[in-house]
Amino acid sequence: MFEARFSDQIDRLMDRDNDAWETHDRAVAMKNNGEDVILLCVGDPDFRTPEPIIDNAVSHLRVGRxxxxxxxxxxxxxxxxxxxxxxxxxxxxxxxxxxxxxxxxxxxxxxxxxxxxxxxxxxxxxxxxxxxxxxxxxxxxxxxxxxxxxxxxxxxxxxxxxxxxxxxxxxxxxxxxxxxxxxxxxxxxxxxxxxxxxxxxxxxxxxxxxxxxxxxxxxxxxxxxxxxxxxxxxxxxxxxxxxxxxxxxxxxxxxxxxxxxxxxxxxxxxxxxxxxxxxxxxxxxxxDQEYVAQMRQEYAERAEYVVRKLEKLEGIHCHQPRAGMFVMCDVDGTGMDGREFARALLDAELVSVVPGDAFGPSARNCVRVGLAQPRPMLKQACKRIKRFIEALPARS
Ligand SMILES: Cc1ncc(COP(=O)(O)O)c(C=O)c1O
Missing domain, CATH: 3.40.640.10 (Type I PLP-dependent aspartate aminotransferase-like (Major domain))
Structure with missing residues (x-):
């Protein structure tokens, strides 16, 4: 039997606990299965790379670079x-x-x-x-x-x-x-x-x-x-x-x-x-001035929209982002921690967000909502989150 070992370095990497990504992995699998899941867990821009950049790469490919x-x-x-x-x-x-x-x-x-x-x-x-x-x-x-x-x-x-x-x-x-x-x-x-x-x-x-x-x-x-x-x-x-x-x-x-x-x-x-x-x-x-500015403006508007919609919901408090592609929401007021919330939201409404503890224990009562989806999709996701919150048992 072949018994050679792998390096300690790769063993350390393989041993890392990936529990916090369980909801995300499940959401992706459901989506691949044809379910109507809205993925708000990814940090990959939904925009296409601007056309002039693509053209530039192609022209350099053609001249043998x-x-x-x-x-x-x-x-x-x-x-x-x-x-x-x-x-x-x-x-x-x-x-x-x-x-x-x-x-x-x-x-x-x-x-x-x-x-x-x-x-x-x-x-x-x-x-x-x-x-x-x-x-x-x-x-x-x-x-x-x-x-x-x-x-x-x-x-x-x-x-x-x-x-x-x-x-x-x-x-x-x-x-x-x-x-x-x-x-x-x-x-x-x-x-x-x-x-x-x-x-x-x-x-x-x-x-x-x-x-x-x-x-x-x-x-x-x-x-x-x-x-x-x-x-x-x-x-x-x-x-x-x-x-x-x-x-x-x-x-x-x-x-x-x-x-x-x-x-x-x-x-x-x-x-x-x-x-x-x-x-x-x-x-x-x-x-890049023009298209970076357009994307920046779009993320800012999406963030503003998501914060406005979610902030109205009972038990949710949004941390106002000043930059980037995400909104952190404190869901402590719903009686759930971030993991429970993310799991239940995916089960009930097919919306996937990242539990805060993926980023460290101090965000355990939060979920991260990604903004890398077009506005109509974010609108739909906010509606589903609202329905999810409204269906929760009333808390005294
Ligand atoms: C803070 C931060 N650093 C680095 C990266 C990875 O960047 P890159 O795609 O250039 O490897 C990400 C991607 O989500 C990120 O959020």
């Missing part, structure tokens, strides 16, 4: 990212501070590989994006979660963040605008955290994949807020902002010392992203 590319990315795309950074921050940025990846997930994984050893601690506010614990499990880094309070609209708790740092901490990892909460970390808080981390010789990594979907006012990035950039690393990408999730393009902006190491790491893992996709991505960043 189908070969290997540099491990850190095509210069054209690195420059487009650097130019975007320079335009949105007081600190000029050069392509030497940029590395390109097949998506923000891979960018984050690569960054963490370069910053962390097994057993090192990473301080992360919670609720957090579901992808983070898996990345840390793969590296065998320890997540030190700092709970944010639903009653305080999931505002960053600066004192708790600082208090969570120990001698084993190497990275503080934040996400603004945040998934699942749609909260924004202020410029002042970003600057304070960056300075605190710098004094403690800690890296501060910020995931900013919703940077282009702030509903009012422009995104304020970590890089734009920090005074010194030696310890500051930012990750962003095109999945959300340009409805390009399947093209897999993300990037890192960080100090050259880190980018050099990311280059060595990418040489051993990726060996570059497809040329024609990088060409079209550079084009996307340089020619």
């Amino acid at each position: 189908t070969h290997y590319s540099p491990a850190l990315g095509e210069m054209k795309l690195r420059r487009a990212v650097a130019d975007l950074e320079t335009a949105t921050s007081p600190h000029p940025c050069t392509p030497a501070e940029v590395a390109v990846y097949p998506g923000a997930t891979n960018a984050l994984y690569s960054v963490m590989n370069c910053l962390l050893n097994a057993g090192d601690e990473v301080v992360i506010p919670e609720p957090m994006y579901v992808g983070y614990p898996s990345i840390m499990a793969a590296i065998d880094a320890k997540v030190v979660a700092v709970p944010l309070r639903v009653e305080e609209d999931f505002k960053l708790d600066m004192e708790a963040m600082k208090a969570a740092v120990t001698g084993r901490t190497r990275v503080v990892f934040i996400n603004t605008p945040g998934n699942p909460t749609g909260s924004i970390i202020s410029r002042k808080e970003l600057a304070e955290l960056a300075e605190f981390c710098r004094e403690r010789n800690l890296w501060l990594v910020c995931d900013e994949v919703y940077s282009m979907f702030t509903y009012s006012g422009l995104h304020r990035s970590l890089r734009a807020s920090a005074q010194n950039l030696d310890n500051v690393v930012m990750v962003d990408g095109l999945s959300k902002s340009h409805a390009m999730s399947g093209w897999r393009i993300g990037w890192v902006v960080g100090p050259e010392t880190l980018i050099e190491r990311l280059g060595a790491h990418a040489g051993a893992t990726l060996f570059g992203c497809p040329q024609f996709i990088q060409d079209a991505s550079a084009f996307a960043l340089e020619n």
Whole structure:
């Protein structure tokens, strides 16, 4: 009998508890079975990638941009990212501070590989994006979660963040605008955290994949807020902002010392992203004002609509998102926690939302409602949720 073992790393990943996705998995299976399920659990934009970007990729395919590319990315795309950074921050940025990846997930994984050893601690506010614990499990880094309070609209708790740092901490990892909460970390808080981390010789990594979907006012990035950039690393990408999730393009902006190491790491893992996709991505960043603005406006209106409709329902309180593609709803007042609510809603009305505990225990009484569905579908979903709430037994 063949008895060779798999690595501890992959065993750790396989062992992760995925209970919180049970409702989602069931909803997808029901949908695939032809049931009339409305999926509000996904973070994949419902918009088509804008046509000019598709045309650009096709034209580059046709002229033979189908070969290997540099491990850190095509210069054209690195420059487009650097130019975007320079335009949105007081600190000029050069392509030497940029590395390109097949998506923000891979960018984050690569960054963490370069910053962390097994057993090192990473301080992360919670609720957090579901992808983070898996990345840390793969590296065998320890997540030190700092709970944010639903009653305080999931505002960053600066004192708790600082208090969570120990001698084993190497990275503080934040996400603004945040998934699942749609909260924004202020410029002042970003600057304070960056300075605190710098004094403690800690890296501060910020995931900013919703940077282009702030509903009012422009995104304020970590890089734009920090005074010194030696310890500051930012990750962003095109999945959300340009409805390009399947093209897999993300990037890192960080100090050259880190980018050099990311280059060595990418040489051993990726060996570059497809040329024609990088060409079209550079084009996307340089020619995007109109369609990004349209999508941003549409998400803002959808969020406003969903909050308005759900807020009227007994037992539900919506956290007002300031950005992104989701609305977090506190369902404590219905007498159910997020998991019970999500399960019962799917059973009764065929609407699928994500239980808050998928993002961490402090959101256990919440559900995340996704906005990546066209307006008529959201309208239908809100009607079903209303019917679901009205059918609940009256609570004293
Ligand atoms: C906060 C956050 N970071 C990263 C990602 C993944 O981005 P990408 O598609 O670029 O890997 C997501 C996707 O949902 C996300 O919400």
